[in-house]
Amino acid sequence: MADTIFDVVVVGSGASGGTLAAHLAGMGVNVAVLEGGPPINTRTDFNTHAMPFQFPNRHIPTMKPGKQGFQSERARGVGGKSLTWNAVAWRLSERDFQGRAHDGAGENWPLHYADMAPWYEKIEREVGVCGNLDGLADLPDGIFQPPVPMKCTDLAVKRGAAKLGVKVIHVRKATLSRARGGRPACHFCGNCMAGCDVVAKYNSADVHLRPALKTGKLAIFHNSIARAVNVSNENRVTGVTYLNRETKAESVVRGRVVVVSCACVQSVALLLMSKSRLYPDGLGNSSGHLGKHFIPHFTGGVQCFLKEFIGKGGVNDEGFLDHAYVPSFMHARQRDYARSFGVQFNYQNHRAVGWARNLPGMGKAFKESVRERYPAFLTFSPYGEMLPNEKSYVDLDWTKLDDHGLPMARRHLHWGENDWKIFRDMTAWSVRILEASGVEILNVNQQPAANHELGGARMGADAKTSVVNQWCQSHDVKNLFVVDGSVFPSASEKNPTHTMMALAARTASYIAEGLRKKELA
């Protein structure tokens, strides 16, 4: 095997790496996927249908006993974080790709919506996305399965929001509302983020990689933790050095092209770790911009009880977590900041009742108070777009090594003035919408919290200020690619995974073409 030279070596098997590898294999390209963790059997390895009282600490672990390979921080296991995502799937709009052209803030993408639209469509047709055709300018419609009905509590918020001229729409998710391609429709057991044991929800292991194995063009290296992407003196990457997760033995897999797709911060970390004579500050980092422009979403939130549901008794409405969404509505309104926010809500799982301890009182009245409010509980979580700033970046901490002697990635995060303005406004709007819907407010989060990691290896037309071009191709090394959230030059307020998958499909096509024309290898 050591003599094999693959056409493409992909580091990472999640939504980005899995999509890319499957597309390449489908086009006849020989692909090796390096995955830091073990294979995961989505059918049996997750605690999807468990209840908290089955565990001494009352917390449902994601995985069954003895399945230790998977954690969400560094999701090691075939499928990566696609196994535990919530599957929200938005297309970004032209305004999202060209935000700077609208408000002068942040960075434009080096591509337009028209460049991405066919790839969004390809992904939607492949994986199945349910949703409604809403005809919104800033949230393009796609090829959707029928939407899942909104929850009764969603409709109460929809009525409240309508009083303020704010729209509530059906969520769009890469979860099937109708059976297709050997996958059943969602059965609404309500524990989507602990794996989906029937693959109604998309994950890259079952929907992309497993079928791709049948082409005979795909090899998966399990338990193989990438340590460095190797570069020759001729300025070409030659393969990846990796460590066996269990034996820690070091090996090399060789490839004509290398794609780094190991989840934003970890991708940046791998490139920073890959030091060489040509690239002493990290591979593909001649610009000095690798690690910079780290722009995760920030979220806030309100926990509350909808008055009209207090005392209404138990209903089975967990569904597939959130069924509704408040799309960005600020573009048409006066405001003193750039960019915007959207709101996800009602995505709590009713198996956890962590809010009960915060209700006042004790005794029979306290018990009744929790019981009455249980069907009325609602979380409302706006997500805002962060603008890049110099104090927000990713680097390596060489004083903190993990079990394999590799430095830990360090996230530096600083909320800028524009971020705080959005945070305060999205919090105020959340309270306003909820009050119009008739709620008792339990808690309003006062601090932004990071979610959906993005940026760090941003794409751009200028090689001096970005790491990759619009094809996710390194400006420095022509046969090196980075494909995941790290390449986002601006985040938008929308959940990012659909865009990562569309980018992966687009990049796969570019790589296959480059290999065919012998321009890459």
Place this chain on the structure above:
Amino acid sequence: MSGRRETLKILGAIGATCATPYSSNELYGQHAGHDGAPLVQIQMPAGPKTLTAAEYALLSRMADLIIPATDTPGAVAAGVPRYMDYVAAVNAGMRQLLAKGCQWLDAQCGKAHGKRFVELDEAAQVALLEPLCARADRLAVLGQGAMEERFFKAVKSLTADGYFTSKTGLVDTLRYTGNTVMGEYPSCEG
């Protein structure tokens, strides 16, 4: 299956478990978890392992005053004291706070009534705890306030968490009906 084996390349595999057992007919079939088997509460050891017998008795009484038996069983019957003992075993800070708080509460009862907390009648117990509960409810987060306020907040949190994640609390009291297989999601729109 043999055809699949020919085309499937697994590298870096350790042992038979890594030979990915995917095949579409088994992947999407029905299986454990959808078979309707009842999900039962875990059996925790009877009596305290970490807390002293006196602490366990006092905390049990407090738990039952915070969430009493009504039309459904209360905190003790739902196994809350055993959950508290489990948390005390894995959380040294919590263990210490519970010990100090139990001592403080018994000292208060000694001064006022010449008795330990568990020896008081219910009315006296409630009269002691309700003002403390009101003070603890005003604490924004665990870890603030006077020791006795933090103590009560901790006991109330453990009681609420333990009770409402128990089978008695979640299924019988709150009437949780999820975690099922639904053919389609019921519409709320008429």
